[in-house]
Amino acid sequence: MLKQIGAVTMINLRSIPQRAGLSLATIISIALVTGVLLGFLAMSNGFRQTLSGTGSENVAVILRAGSQAELNSGLSRDQVRLIEEAPGVARNAEDQPLVSGELYVIVDGIKRASQTEANLPLRGVGEQAVALRDGLTLVEGRMFEPGTNELVVGEAIIREFQGFDLGETIRLGSNEWVVVGIFSTGGSVFESEIWADLAVIQNLYNRGTGVQSIRVQLTTPTAIDALREYAENDPQLNLDIEPEIEFYANQAGGTAVLIEFIGWPLSIIMAIGALAGAWNTMYSSVDNRMREIATLRAIGFSGFAAAIGTMVESIILSALGGLLGALMVYLVFNGVSASTLGSGFTQVVFSFAVTGDSIITGMVLAMIIGFFGGLVPAIRSAYVPLLAVHRS
Structure with a gap:
């Protein structure tokens, strides 16, 4: 049986040049389906990696209870002071608490x-903000001077948005700012932010002395439990406290799922069209080889061997389409910088990421198209009448 299947398969594959146009159309259509799906998955993966790779287990993010996002939060200066005295809060060499109240x-x-135009986050920060971001380095210029209209911007902002190059003066709202520094955080979401002095932001945007979030350097990751207990026992502190790395991972989930929710239905709709193309190609293959199949049946080959040979041809064409689609997406999109709206209603800059898992997913979709596209033609080839050997 294996010899029969091998022989029929080789006959089928050698006859592909006779149907070069239809076969190429099938490969290209499946490549497009795979490419569209992989494009959306690469976007989702890149966005998820940017946010999930942001933050530290040793840093806690504190918001007003029930806020879920910084924009919805509001905290007073008194609450910041209470957090500075909380257990589990690390201190620097000058015995100052590593706590940063921030405005967004x-x-x-x-x-x-x-x-x-697109929304960008302007973050007001104090002197401890840099110490609370692992790996933050100034790659050009200097840090802003407190009390001035000076900005430092992330490298991702420079890549995607104009007007933020070092030394430029830019108008944001009704105020003019000077870009004095560019910082890098190794590709995290912080690179999609613009930083300025907290007191200046509070004054220009009429926020008083309030902040929207507090970042805290913990003595150890487990110290967050003592911090939470401290907040629960103080009636002035109605807060949500979570590790920074979890905070950004949760922020990533909703947008990444939305991207995939758009990509999968579009890919499935296109897959139906590719399925019709594969079906047509395989029907043509069976029709063109009707006499050969009947001859093989007459000399003892089974219908099962003929059916498997047809299925193998269909799956091979689909696999070629899947590989072509994956290669195109990898060459064109992998590592390409883009931006999309994040959970804070501002742009997050990220790079497309074509991963091994997404390529496997695309190939599985291509093989499914090949299987169902070849199923009915394969059944037909198994029941080719022996009298077809006399067809002219």
Whole structure:
């Protein structure tokens, strides 16, 4: 039986040049289906990696209870002071608590590629903010001077938005700012932010002395339990406290799922069209080889061997389409910088990431198309009448 299947399969594959146009159309259609799916998965993976790779287990993010996002939160200066005295809070060499009250406002930026406006996060920070970001380094310029309209911006902002190059003066809202520094955090979401002095932001945006979030350096990751207990026992502290790494991982989930929710239905719709193309190709293959199949049946080959040979041809064509689609997406999109709206209603800059898992997913979809596209033609080839050997 294996010899029969091998012989029929080789006959089928050698006859592909006779149907080069239909076969190539099938390969290209399946490549497009795979490419579309992998494109959306690469976008989702890149966005998820950027946010999930942000933060530290040794840093806690504190918001007002029930806020879920910084924009919805509001905390007073008194609450910041209480957190500074909480157990589990690390201190620097000068015995100052490593606590950073921060303010988060939305400003407009212009995308370099499309010249359209998009929301960007302008974060007001204090002197401890840098110490609470692992791996943050100034790659150009210097840090802003407290009390001035100076900005430092993340490298991702420079890549995707115009007007933020070092030394430029830019108008955000009704205020003019000077870019004095560019920082890197190794590709984390912080690179999609613009930083300025907290007191200046509070004054210009009429926020008083309040903040929206508090970041805390913990003595150990488990010290967050003592911090939570401290907050629960103080009626002035109605707070949500979670590790920074979990905070950003949760922020990533919703947008990444939304991207995939768009990508999968579109890919499935396209897959139906590719399935029709594969079906047509395989029917043509069976029709063109009707006499050969009947001859093989007459000399003792089984219908099962003929059916498997047809299925193998269909799956091979689909696999070639899947590989072509994966290669195109990898060459064109992998590592390409883009931005999309994050959970804070501001742009998050990330890089497309074509992963091994997503390639496997794309190949599985291609093989499914090949299987169902070849199933009915395979059944037909198994029941080719022996009298077809006399067809002219």
